[in-house]
Amino acid sequence: MTGEGRRIARVLLDSPLPQLDRLFDYALPEELGPVVPGVRVKVPLRTAGRVVDGYVIEIDAESDADRPLSEVDSIVSSVPVLTDALYRLARRTADRAAGSASDILRLAIPKRQVRVEKAWTADAETPVPSPEALAKAGDVIDRYSGLRDVLDGAGRAAVEAVPVLEHGHPGWTALVAAATAHTLAAGRSSIVVVPDHRDLDQAMTALEAFVPTDAIVRHDARQSNPDRYRAFLRTLEDAPCVVIGNRSAVYAPARAGLVIVWDDGDPLLSEPLAPYVHARDAALLRQEQEGSALLIAGHTRTTDAERLVQLGWLQDVRAARRILPRVQLSTPQELEQGAARMPSSAFRSARDAAAEGPVLVQVARPGFAPSLVCADCRRPARCPQCAGPLGARTRGAVPVCGWCGRAARTWTCPECSSTKLRLASSGSERTADELGRAFPGIRVIVADGTHPITRVDDKPSLVVATRGAEPLADGGYRAVILLDGARMLQAPDLRIGESCLRWWSNATALAAPGAPVHLVGIQGPAAMALATWNHAGYARAELQSRAPVHMPPTVRVAQVEGTSASVRAAVEAVRALGLPAEAVLGPVPLADDDGRVRALIRFEYGAGTAVATTLRAQVIADAVQRRRGKGRPTRASLALRLDILEPEI
Structure with missing residues (x-):
């Protein structure tokens, strides 16, 4: 907190409304006592006449005590579940996808479980892999040319996994387990993201042979709410760990030294909820923010990963001795x-x-x-x-x-x-x-x-x-x-x-x-x-075949749906940025829909920030206009999604 005067909290509201995706100032009454950033709070929302949930992002002080401010209603929990790094990742990821940070945090932070929180002691010991496990991990890492340098130098790599079985388990699970054991031995955490429960179970089996069991934190949609919250609290601790789970595990608040995304071509890694961020894109943003190592691994190479290899953003890592199937x-x-x-x-x-x-x-x-x-x-x-x-x-x-x-x-x-x-x-x-x-x-x-x-x-x-x-x-x-x-x-x-x-x-x-x-x-x-x-x-x-026709991933694509007027306004706002005429496809009527249309907007990666900001502004303006109108519409008149891969393309 800087300065002297009235304490204020800048709060991010947990709301799906796009016009509320910003920080709001609230006064902190003295009876609430000490308040730290990252805690859950309840605050009044004057326009709705009700109390909503939110997260304290900043604590500050202001000398202007006459500015009318609503007061924080209550502190839900004293545990700072939203770390500064997680908030910055959520904000940056949402901005890239033209979405709301609260939608990202809803995936990252589980619902509070009071009994679990009260039993939490935050005293986990620092786990250390055994010498035998580290020796075995070193053997696996050395099978891949340049992989050790990527792990030690916080590099980024696209890794082609060897298509073999080892001791009855897929060879890729040994690769993942060895890389995480190597990182854990250096006192750093790892985040492993896999598509589904089958991959998760197979990787868990391999991990147990390389790292201590108490260092493994499972992040699984099949878990009960208490188990998921217990695992989340473990990732808030200083002791390093290995977080492994499905697509939302990429947002785990552990301070990662390594992030691994396995089989990034699997559609299960693409979030079906707004703002529809792929785990690979979130991992790339996280690596850039935290300076961790990053492995995009798979038996195959997606065009998304290959584009980054061609740009020099990812290093191409393959087995030193290739094993080809018959x-x-x-x-x-x-x-x-x-x-x-x-x-x-x-x-x-x-x-x-x-x-x-x-x-x-x-x-x-x-x-x-x-x-x-x-x-x-x-x-x-x-x-x-x-x-x-x-x-x-x-x-x-x-x-x-x-x-x-x-x-x-x-x-x-x-x-x-x-x-x-x-x-x-x-x-x-x-x-x-x-x-x-x-x-x-x-x-x-x-x-x-x-x-x-x-x-x-x-x-x-x-x-x-x-x-x-x-x-x-x-x-x-x-x-x-x-x-x-x-x-x-x-x-x-x-x-x-x-x-x-x-x-x-x-x-x-x-x-x-x-x-x-x-x-x-x-x-x-x-x-x-x-x-x-x-x-x-x-x-x-x-x-090479997609570049001449401007198809992803050689370019990014935004899909805009809504009424004819709202889509036309969004398209005109984007055209004002100087995009070429052929960048916009449509609008075309949606089948069996009441007058709604769809347009596709293709743009270069360098224009991503400007396009996403412009389209997001149109969504907010549309939402505010509907709010001021009479009645309550049953659906948004403008819907937005970036980086789509729909068959209609």
Whole structure:
């Protein structure tokens, strides 16, 4: 506190309203006693006539005691849960995404649990990895050229993980555990961000072999509120730790010496709530703010990471001794035949490998037959109620709509009036049914969202799994068959090639050493990248093809939705910044929406601050105008999202 006079607190309100995304001055009455920045408070909001939650950001004093100020109503807790570093990260991240800092903090700071807070002592001892663990960590780190220098010199790197299994665990988990053990030995904390609970469980198992258990802080959406708050309080302590969790773990307030983002191409790392910040972008901002080391690691290389490598912002780190899987592509003869879903070469590999152990068969979709067509004219079968796709849950079952769930017992083709249906696709269950007849006497295991399986034994079996749901196999899979590649590549998504390569590569990494991997039914750049394990080259080629047409990530893209007038005003405000005419796409009407339109605005990274600030100002002005109008609208007339990757692009 500086100066003498009336004590004031500058408070950030916990409110979704964009016009309240700033600091408000409140007087601190003497009866509240000492107040420190970062504590939760309740303050009155005069315009709403109610008390709202907030965080004290600054404590100051002013000599002008005549300035009318509302007083802080109460101190919710004396624990300063919002550190200065976390607030600055939230503010900077929100500004880059044209959002509110309170929306970021809502992801970072759990709800208060009084009993947990009262039992908290903040006296954790400084954990130290054992000499044996450090020696093992050093061996893993030295497998990657330049990785030790990145860790010791607080550098930034894109790391291509070796696609191997180590002692029954994915090799990438050893990389993550070794890097965090090395950082912990230097007395610094680590933040590890992974896409989902499967990755989290696998990484936790590896961490326990490298660092003391009491140093691991799990940040998991599946945790109970008390457990999550207990873990959060541990990250406020001075003792270093290893924080590992899903996308919001990137905001953990521990003073990090290392931040790791695993598999940054996974869409689960993109926050679905406003302001929609990707964990990779938050990690980049955090590294720049704190000066920690940063690893963007994966089996594949996203175009986002490769762009930063090309700019020199990330160092390219690969294994000193590369291990390439045995990937076999379909031959031209097999592609010409086209009818067989599993060609003879893949069938023979699966048959021979299944006699020795588990074989992985990756498919595109779950269920039995996710889509049906007319048996006569091949027109896709649609629900007569909502026009959703019809599918079959079992052979001969009544067709069911995939959107509304209604049964179509009396379906008739609107094109040819036929009442007969034909199975047009094979899901995991239908594939398992077909393989069970083709491989008599072999266990067939289905692994998908409905049948979650994390591990299978080393006995002969066929494991039919959807992408991302592949279980680990003891000793690795004796063969991997990647089906439905052509169907996967047909998705209307700008990044579908990247996504397919990531799905295939992650499945390939589960194979036993020397096991064959068959990519069935396709060739082309993505297939060749898998066969040669040249993911960086594929990402570079993708960047080169997108640059002439100004598609992300060569540029940033903002999506503006709202009424025609509000979107037009936002577009004109951005044009005033000097963006070229071709920077704006639209506005175009939104389907089945009441007069609302959408516009896309493409801009260079250097113009990001100006564009984000301008668009945010338009959102605030729109919100204030609606507030002053009569009535209460049911939805905002202007919605904003930056760095989108929607299929509509």
